Amino acid sequence: MDSKIKDYLDKKEDDYKIRSIFKIVYFQIRKIIFFFVGLINILFLKSKNEIPYDEAVILGRGKSVLQYYKDKSHISDIKHIFVVNFRNNDVPEGYLEKLNDKIVHLFISVAEVIPPLKYLKSFKIGRVIFSRCEIMRRKEYGRRKSFKANIILNKLEYMPNSLINFWWLQNSGLFAMCYMCKVWNLKKIYIFGFNFYSDDYLNNSIETELKKANRENYNPKEYQELIKSSKKLKDNFIKLVKICKKTDFYFYGNCEFENKPQNLKIIL
Secondary structure (H helix, E strand, C coil), rough: CHHHHHHHHHHHHHCCCCCCHHHHHHHHHHHHHHHHHCCCCHHHHCCCCCCCCCEEECCCCEHHHHHHHHHHCCCHHEEEEEECCCCCCCCCCHHHHHCCEEEEEEECCCCCCCCCCCCCCCCCEEEEEEEEHHHHCCCCCCCCCHHHHCCCCEEEEEEEEHHHHHHHHHHHHHHHHHHHHCCCCCCCEEEECCCCCCCECCCCCHHHHHHHHHHHHHHHHHHHHHCCCHHHHHHHHHHHHHHCCCCEEECCCCCCCCCCCCEEEEEE
């Protein structure tokens, strides 16, 4: 592990430590309840352990995701879809049936926000990936607390430790792309719905989403920090693309990048 990443993780430990016995008990109760809900959902949800071997689509939550649902090219025939922090209203009205014959892999944040049941019932559930590496499982920074993702057939798994040195990415969407390149070794990735906080989400503003997520703890400074982070995220994306030379990235959307490498194709 890179020394800078190790120092970063060590510093995060205290921030994520649970100091209330009540909360510890509460989280364990959630773990048990959601585990049994996951068992029951075997009767209602479809699962597929197959992974892509050549190409896949990744869907973010930005406005350009609409281009995927309206696309009528060969991309609409790709059966493996990777979605990031997928939740209610992330599929445009009237387009959910487009996912009916797809294998959808879910990248889940530490908050374990998951798609509504109507989404989960519409497609075959592939891998469910937690946004932490296996080595973090027993650390405060990487230990699960919500356990809500157990509802998805108890399929959630940590990322492999081989990705720990990519922790500088600091973004769920970029981690998902890194996973596709470094774990699945894909040759082509088609990217929709990623604007790196330079524009709002498909059906909501970034600020509204933050207010919903944090409720009474909402801090306007967090919104400003996200907007300011846009350039850094774009730079990190370009850095990742350059590292993953064997993968061609097809980026759909109006987004400007500096020093664009040859294996990044921008499609407006």
